[in-house]
Amino acid sequence: MDRADLLNNVRVVLSHTSHPGNIGAAARAMKTMGLSRLVLINPKQFPDPQADAMSAGATDILEQAQVCATLDEALQGCVLVAGMSARVRDISQEVLPPREAVALLTEQAMTQSVALLFGTEMSGLTNEEAARCQVLVRIPCNPDYSSLNLAAAVQLLSYEMRLAAGLGDCGAPALQPAPVEQVERLFEHMESTLVEIGFLNHKHPTKLMHKLRRLYARARLEQEEINILRGILTVTQEYHANKHKVTK
Amino acid sequence: MDRADLLNNVRVVLSHTSHPGNIGAAARAMKTMGLSRLVLINPKQFPDPQADAMSAGATDILEQAQVCATLDEALQGCVLVAGMSARVRDISQEVLPPREAVALLTEQAMTQSVALLFGTEMSGLTNEEAARCQVLVRIPCNPDYSSLNLAAAVQLLSYEMRLAAGLGDCGAPALQPAPVEQVERLFEHMESTLVEIGFLNHKHPTKLMHKLRRLYARARLEQEEINILRGILTVTQEYHANKHKVTK
Incomplete structure (x- = not known):
């Protein structure tokens, strides 16, 4: 029925x-x-x-x-x-x-x-x-x-x-979280960028990276969001490299 | 809170x-x-x-x-x-x-x-x-x-x-089902009355009594309801006894 x-x-x-x-x-x-x-x-x-x-x-x-x-x-x-x-x-x-x-x-x-x-x-x-x-x-x-x-x-x-009656679906698209390996590549990229720009100390990045992991874990990132964040990281790295070149 | x-x-x-x-x-x-x-x-x-x-x-x-x-x-x-x-x-x-x-x-x-x-x-x-x-x-x-x-x-x-918020109680009094021994006494009373008035055959009362048990099990009888039903049974027995006396 x-x-x-x-x-x-x-x-x-x-x-x-x-x-x-x-x-x-x-x-x-x-x-x-x-x-x-x-x-x-x-x-x-x-x-x-x-x-x-x-x-x-x-x-x-x-x-x-x-x-x-x-x-x-x-x-x-x-x-x-x-x-x-x-x-x-x-x-x-x-x-x-x-x-x-x-x-x-x-x-x-x-x-x-x-x-x-x-x-x-x-x-x-x-x-x-x-x-x-x-x-x-x-x-x-x-x-x-x-x-x-x-x-x-x-x-x-x-x-x-x-x-x-089982018709309680509100028709919303479900969240599509990205696979863990994609999220890990984001964290690697984030950490290396933050070290490069001098925000993180290469020797002790652990605690802050854990806090960032906690934040993004709660958000359950989708693939497109990872792409956006990595895009920002890439541009940040390039900008920093250029700036460094100019000031040298 | x-x-x-x-x-x-x-x-x-x-x-x-x-x-x-x-x-x-x-x-x-x-x-x-x-x-x-x-x-x-x-x-x-x-x-x-x-x-x-x-x-x-x-x-x-x-x-x-x-x-x-x-x-x-x-x-x-x-x-x-x-x-x-x-x-x-x-x-x-x-x-x-x-x-x-x-x-x-x-x-x-x-x-x-x-x-x-x-x-x-x-x-x-x-x-x-x-x-x-x-x-x-x-x-x-x-x-x-x-x-x-x-x-x-x-x-x-x-x-x-x-x-x-946990305020979903509609304030309705909960059903207070009677203890099983009271329900059993009702069934004994019911069976003996139905045999007395000739509705049940003394030798094979089982199947019909099971059907009545099923009905009242679903209703989960309260004590007052048992009292009412047993009152009806008692009056039925008395009425039947009197009628029997008169017709003799």
């Missing part, structure tokens, strides 16, 4: 959302992470121009959104439902942080439909909705200020979902 | 932000995760009522925000600067996903100031700004739609920062 397909088995269900702008912002957040199945239970206003505006081009998600009258309809066919909960409830299902909850969801989403259920902006899930979830998810946050907005919560969960 | 103090060593630097609403939303995102040091380089409009409105009560962050004219001023004293970059650049520093970049930042933030640098909404960091960062951070995202808004990016990085 393609990992992007796994994300197609994940429904984001928003219950009784008050502000259409939040629906649009949630769609945008989903799309950035490769989620596409948005389900709305009795949204106050939808479709709405504010939703379109806040979706910033994720209008395809809004157009394909399923609008439902009931929770039953929204969750039909799902085998695992994780509900977002900011409140501490007297009796509740297992409460997990996002990363752990998403690991469970992803495992099921390989073959079946799962849902992330979000309550209203003001009061979150009702007790009846929370009771329908197998797990509740609580985002770790500042105990004195836990006011994440709806789209921000959708963004965080969608991000964790993308990472759990 | 207190872990919340570590977050005080992390500056969120927003460069040349166009929309004051985004500054407010970024402040809100920071505060939910316990970050507080906001630095603004030449914001287009600030302070601004839109920033206050979008901060949803995180106005303390806005009031304490430092407004600077230059990048030098904003980064003064920082020992590590991580810049957000959505673009692939020809030549660039090491590019890391958020989790890895934040691990580096947190390590330094134990003792010194570090910065997360965000560019403008439209075009991100300039090449000059990117060159001033020791690492670039790229959020993994849908290759066909990577349009995270500024506050969403601040939210994700602040969340990863909170987790890396």
Whole structure:
């Protein structure tokens, strides 16, 4: 199974959302992470121009959104439902942080439909909705200020979902460190140059060379960088030799 | 050092932000995760009522925000600067996903100031700004739609920062599974009740009891749940005994 397909088995269900702008912002957040199945239970206003505006081009998600009258309809066919909960409830299902909850969801989403259920902006899930979830998810946050907005919560969960689906590569080229023998030739060149220009004492170069080794070890030099540094050393040697010739 | 103090060593630097609403939303995102040091380089409009409105009560962050004219001023004293970059650049520093970049930042933030640098909404960091960062951070995202808004990016990085600081506990009460001997007494009670009511054959109860064991093993029963189930079994036995008496 393609990992992007796994994300197609994940429904984001928003219950009784008050502000259409939040629906649009949630769609945008989903799309950035490769989620596409948005389900709305009795949204106050939808479709709405504010939703379109806040979706910033994720209008395809809004157009394909399923609008439902009931929770039953929204969750039909799902085998695992994780509900977002900011409140501490007297009796509740297992409460997990996002990363752990998403690991469970992803495992099921390989073959079946799962849902992330979000309550209203003001009061979150009702007790009846929370009771329908197998797990509740609580985002770790500042105990004195836990006011994440709806789209921000959708963004965080969608991000964790993308990472759990194995799509967390940020596409950056990996560093290509040069082989050790190239690095050694640089240090030889550096040492001889520093002796030539009189910065190093030919008899005791060890300590300073060790410090330079420490610096460049941390940088893990690439071949091109070695070429640049050796180019500078070569020009320094030539400049010094010429200067020496002139002053003689 | 207190872990919340570590977050005080992390500056969120927003460069040349166009929309004051985004500054407010970024402040809100920071505060939910316990970050507080906001630095603004030449914001287009600030302070601004839109920033206050979008901060949803995180106005303390806005009031304490430092407004600077230059990048030098904003980064003064920082020992590590991580810049957000959505673009692939020809030549660039090491590019890391958020989790890895934040691990580096947190390590330094134990003792010194570090910065997360965000560019403008439209075009991100300039090449000059990117060159001033020791690492670039790229959020993994849908290759066909990577349009995270500024506050969403601040939210994700602040969340990863909170987790890396060891403040990722979501405050949920841990499950308290009952000791095995209590679970065994439940199974004995269950088996005898199911035999009494005629659901189980006294001679071959094994297979079904194994299936019930499997179910309840997965649930990891707590003591109170065992009490409830045994209460139901006791009432079932009594009901069956009475019914049996009446029908005789």
